Amino acid sequence: MKIDAKVYQNAERLHWAYRQGLVPGGQVRPLYLEGGQRFWYARRTGDDKEIILVDPAAGTREVVAEPPAAPGDFLEARSPDGRHVAFRRGHDLWIRSEDGQEGPLTTDGRQDYEYGTAPDVMKPTTIMRTLGIPDLPPAVAWSPDSARIVTHRTDQREVRETHWIEARPADGSEPALHTKRYPYPGDEQAPVAELVVLNAEDGTVVRAKSEPVNMPFFSPIQMRWLWWSQDGEAIYYLDQPRDYQTLRLNRLDPDTGEVTTIVAESGPTRVEPNQFLGAPPMVEVFGEEVLWYSQRDGWGHLYLYDAATGEPKNQVTSGEWAVREILRVDEQGRVVYFTASGLVEENPYRRSVCRVGLDGSGFAKVADDDLDHVVSLPDSGEYFVDSASTVITPPVITVRGWDGRVIVELERPDVSGLEALGRRAPQPFRVKAADGETDIYGVIHLPPDFDPARRYPVVDSPYPGPQTNRVSPAFDQGFFGYMSEQIAALGFVVVALDGRGTPGRGKAFHDESYGRLATAGFLEDHVAAFHQLAETRPWMDLDRGVAVFGMSGGGFATVRAMLDFPELYKVAVSICGSHDNQYYQQGVGEMYDGPGADYTESSNTEDAARLEGKLLLIHGGMDDNVSPQQTLRLVDRLLAADKDFELLIVPGADHLFIGYEHHMLRRLWDFLVRHHLGAEPPAGYRLTPAPLDMDLISGFFS
Missing domain, CATH: 2.40.10 (Thrombin, subunit H)
Structure with a gap:
């Protein structure tokens, strides 16, 4: 059997649907003006974009020709009074006044021991090079009176280095070596932040009289773990030791550097x-x-x-x-x-x-209904922007007062464009976990031509957490939801769920993942769910087994499913999978598996010899989040066990496959169609490369 090209065309249209605004007003990202008295947002309709200006006090919403205020340089941090900006130059922080005069706030910064920067480990350096972005915004916080800045000196001097080889740089020159500080679980050295207060008026420097702050992923300023008091008399910050079993709220005196702990809490697992x-x-x-x-x-x-x-x-x-x-x-x-x-x-x-x-x-x-509410509000807190929806109910987006009344209705999206493409709303479900007691929840994506009298091959789309959910309770199912809809459009039933150990519920539910990263979000719950779902949905064809695909942590879970449950999972596509936790980010292993854990337990490479079924591994050669060595280590063990599999390394690709997304998606689709649907993809079909979507990119870096 050969798939008709129209099937791929329809799946590709779904791929473009969200990018091209087939759900006009499906999202509102407010950009606040004058402290929140007004805001504006961009509304995309097809290839066009409207600028909407909202005045909550007046209860008005109007289309304007241009954004009311140009965004500032995101590499600069403007003071509250607007008279100065702080920025990074080299390894130091500088300041520039409104008359153009500038000078250094620090002068002793140096490589791997610099001011106002995040740790390397989560810095998307490959994506930044692709987009021509020289740096991330400076990690600084201005005092309310615009007189002082709190920042940190980032110490990575003894942190492990990890390397990437760029096989063919964009200019076609010889292979290039790229290096960043990237620690592994159990390493002695980790990135830390030495807090410092800089006086923007007289150059005075006050250093915190405390141990540096553990910084496993991001700057504490960017994480909003550090902030000024409203009167500017104190700085508050949270910190944790590397066992993550204690959390402290500290007060830093900006005049003396003295630090006192206000509240502290400890526990046997993550706090x-x-x-x-x-x-x-x-x-x-x-x-x-x-x-x-x-x-x-x-x-x-x-x-x-x-x-x-x-x-x-x-x-x-x-x-x-x-x-x-x-x-x-x-x-x-x-x-x-x-x-x-x-x-x-x-x-x-x-x-x-x-x-x-x-x-x-x-x-x-405040809003007395059973919808899911996604909320944004200005610093003034005078109102909030509310997107209320469910998985099957498109959002109604409004400005509300704190008494719940609607001040302005912003958007009531029309989803007819999606429905015209055959997109079906995901079916929510609730089943029991493998323990037979715990309720777990998920969604099922159906093909456009779904007929309950037919039987359909089933695909699992996992993401194991433990730091986020796979399934959103909102209408917008996010990146992985979009991928699932596209694959469903090829003729599959795609299932996504959150097993035990994922966040959003009680402490015991989340703690199921503590010390159990190897369960990959409790894949045994996925197995239990499939059997329960098939009992009441005979159109789910489990006789041929289940296919599975995932990216990043989902890529790890994809291979883990094949290794641990070969009786169910028969076909898999693992994309940029974090297969060997021993050599992945330090913070992930130490925070979620616990200090001193045996990180080999959550390593697919250790169990590669157990692989059965059809497997495609895809990885970007310049992925500096999940290094390609994660996949290549797995490949080494698969070869040692003489296992058959397919491998695609995309030499210049980053973690998001910017510029290569169309090829990665087609290879994913083709593999599932051939090996799970039992059909041949349309000969010569190619997806259209995606142009850079700067709205999405700006959201990624905001």
Whole structure:
């Protein structure tokens, strides 16, 4: 059987659908003006883009010809009064005034011991070279009065170096060596941040009188783990030792450098300010009080502390649900606003906007519905932008007041363009995990011509966390959701779910992953789910087994599925997989597997000889997030075991395959069609290369 080219064309149209604005207004990314009094956003419609200006106070929304304010240079950090910018030059920080005069704030920076920079390990250097981006924004925070800057000196001097060979640089010259500091789990040396306060007016330097801050992934300033008090009299920051079993809130005196600990909490596993890595920490300091997030009762809740004594005052939220993000603290009204998951019986991942008194009384939903709410708000906190949807319900995006009333409706997206391509809304489901007790949730993507009387080959699309979810409770299913829709359009049923150990629920559920990275997001739960789903969905053809594909951590899970459950998983495409945790990022192994773990347990290379079935490995040769050596180490062991497999190394490709995405996708589609659908792809079919989408790129770097 040969696949008709129209099938590939339809899948490709779905690939382009989100890029080309077939869901106009599906997302709103507000850019706030004048402290949030107004904001604007770009609305894409086909090849065109509209600029929408919103004035919440006036209740207006209008189309304007140009953005109301040009964005500043993202490599500069402007002071609150707008009179100065801080920027990096060489290894030091500099300042420039509005009249153009500039000078250094530091002069002793040097290679691998420099000011205002993030650690190398998560810096997307290959993508930056591709896009011509010379650096990331400086890691600095201005004081409210624009007089001082807090930053850090990043020390990577003794951190392990990892190397990449660029086989053919863009100019066609000889192979080039690229090196970055990239530590592995268990290494003695790790990147650290030495906190320092710089006076922008007189050049005074005050260094924190404390140990440097552990910095496994990003700058604490970029992670919002460090901030100024509202009056500028103190700097607050969170820090953790490398075992991640203690979290401390510290106060840094910007005049003296003295550091005192206000609140500290320890536990037998990870102690986190948010289960989602990179999400805002749920800690607020206001007046003489601290709001502190803790999972000490088994759920993520807020607690009120005395900022002067560090003593607890009362628990603010409680119940078998989890706080997800602090939105606003109304000090005068003694109320905190936040999002929470677990309040909707149908799906515990849906986020609700809530309020409660700081004494724990008066809990209520601000938006009293069962939708999932994605929220953005300005620094002023006078209102919030709310995108309310479900997996099957397109979003309604509004500006709301804190009483829940709609001030301005922004978007009510038309999804008819997607439906015209045959896109079917994912089917949500709930089944039992492999333990037979725990509820787990996911979605099923169906082919455009779905007929329940037919039987369809089934594909699994895993991402194991433990730092994020695979399935979103919102209409927008994100990058992996888009890939799943495209593959479903080829004639497959594609399943995605979150097994035990992933975030967004209770502490015990998340802790299932602690010390168990080898389970790859509890693949045994995936196996259990497939058998339960097939009992009531006879159109899921498990007789031919299940195919599986994934990227990055999902690439690791893809191969792990083939190794651990060969009776079910028969075909696999692993893309840029982190196959050998011994030689992957230090922070991932030490945070999620625990200190001193046997990292070989979460290494696919150790078990490569057990491979059965059809496997395609794809990796970018210049992937500096998950190094190509991760795949090549696996290849070495597969060859040693004389296993058959296919390998595609894309020499110049980064972790996102920018410029090569069309080829990577076609090879993924072709492999699944040949080996799982049992058909031949359309001869000579080629996907159209994607132009650089600067909206997506700017979101990636923001």
